[in-house]
Amino acid sequence: MINGQRVIFLDRMQVDLEAYDFDDAAPTATEILMRTEFSAISSGTELALLSNNQDIGHWQGEPYPAHPGYAAVGRVIACGAQVEGLSEGDRVFAPCGHAQYHRVDTGKTPVVKVPDGVAAEDAVYVRFCAVSMTTLRTTRARPGDGVAVFGLGIIGAMAAQVFQASGYEVVGVDLEEHRRQRALACGLRLASSPDGLVDLWREALGDVPCRLVVDTSGAVEAMRSATELADTGAEIVLVGVPWKSSQAMSASELLQAIFSKYLHVRSGWEWEIPTLPAQFAQGSVLQNMQHAMQLMARGQLAVAPLRSHLVPPSEAAAVYKGLLEDKETYHSAVFDWTGV
Known part of the structure; x- marks a missing residue:
């Protein structure tokens, strides 16, 4: 086990950064272990989860505590024997939450290598x-x-x-x-x-x-x-x-x-559509993410004008408050885990 940190919603409108134990045992054949560099807040989804005041929708009565987020970029720190196209040290995108470490099964979850020339804090927007x-x-x-x-x-x-x-x-x-x-x-x-x-x-x-x-x-x-x-x-x-x-x-x-x-x-x-490529399927979520990454690499998608805040996760409570209450100033926020 190694010590990590992650964002937690303790209750409605209560945000904190908590310590947790990450299982750093050797990955299984199709798994990678990842150390997060950046994670992006999905404002609509995460603010709905935090405020929990919607009268319709699929998060009525959401139980707490909850661990938000589903967009992260980081470095592969260990790689399973059957993982294809990735190696230790590669920078990757994965649909993971606001936490310092992740264990990701590439046989079930879309993982995309970040090409040279795409900044990590931009690549996270592929999600x-x-x-x-x-x-x-x-x-x-x-x-x-x-x-x-x-x-x-x-x-x-x-x-x-x-x-x-x-x-x-x-x-x-x-x-x-x-x-x-x-x-x-x-x-x-x-x-x-x-x-x-x-x-x-x-x-x-x-x-x-x-x-x-x-x-x-x-x-x-x-x-x-x-x-x-x-x-x-x-x-x-x-x-x-x-x-x-x-x-x-x-x-x-x-x-x-x-x-x-x-x-x-x-x-x-x-x-x-399927999460991963499948015969006769009309594409997959993985292929969508891969194509979005290529569009970024070619300069056909811009991210920087959308991002209003790039902050350490220690500022999570203030950032979520800003996204809820000051939407003109707080438009899109990314957590920077590199200094944690």
Whole structure:
């Protein structure tokens, strides 16, 4: 055993950094042991877990204590005999939490080697790219079609860049000016508020139809704008979790829009495809993460404008508080474990 540290949610709205014992026994054939360098907060998921005040969604009554996080980059410190393509000392991404050490089974979990030229604190954002990349694989929309991405938080800003890099005509949509500006700073060509969306679309894209709406916001309000913008027969894919109920749009209003425009509304659940490559499967989560890493290596995805805070895990409580209460200043935060 070796001593490590990890972030813990002790109870609702209670964040701490705790010591723990990490089992550093030799890895099994398909396992690696990893020492974390950086881990990124997934704001939507982790703040829902911490605040636990949603009236719908899949974290009602979440038990505490809980260990958050699912995006980490670190160095391989031991490698099983059957692990392919990785060696001790390699820098890798793995969907692991905010902890100093991890044991990862590569036979079950996607692990991606970080190429030279991609900074570790950037590579960790591969996890957020993958959330929307299942939709990229399963959509009927094709390159050259118009895509609207609603919500320009971390997931949405990365989704907009991924679709743009894949040849789609993309418009990012968000109520908040500061989010739109960050997405534009990443290289997104077009961003709009919901109010000006139709006019901007026509001015910038002309008669290019919106064949796909990717909603990462989980907000009912976004559905009204989405159904207005979407072309006849288009897809609306729900990537964001609707954490809270809303009366902003009635079910009958939504159903009428779906029926009259022949819209296809579906879940964008990223895990509908296999985790690892499989015969006859339409891609895998691992392949999505690998492709996102290559896009970063080629300079087609930008991360730095999104990251507002790079801090040691000892500042976890303050960072989560900021993400909850000061969303204009705290946009995306990454823990730096290199000094722990």
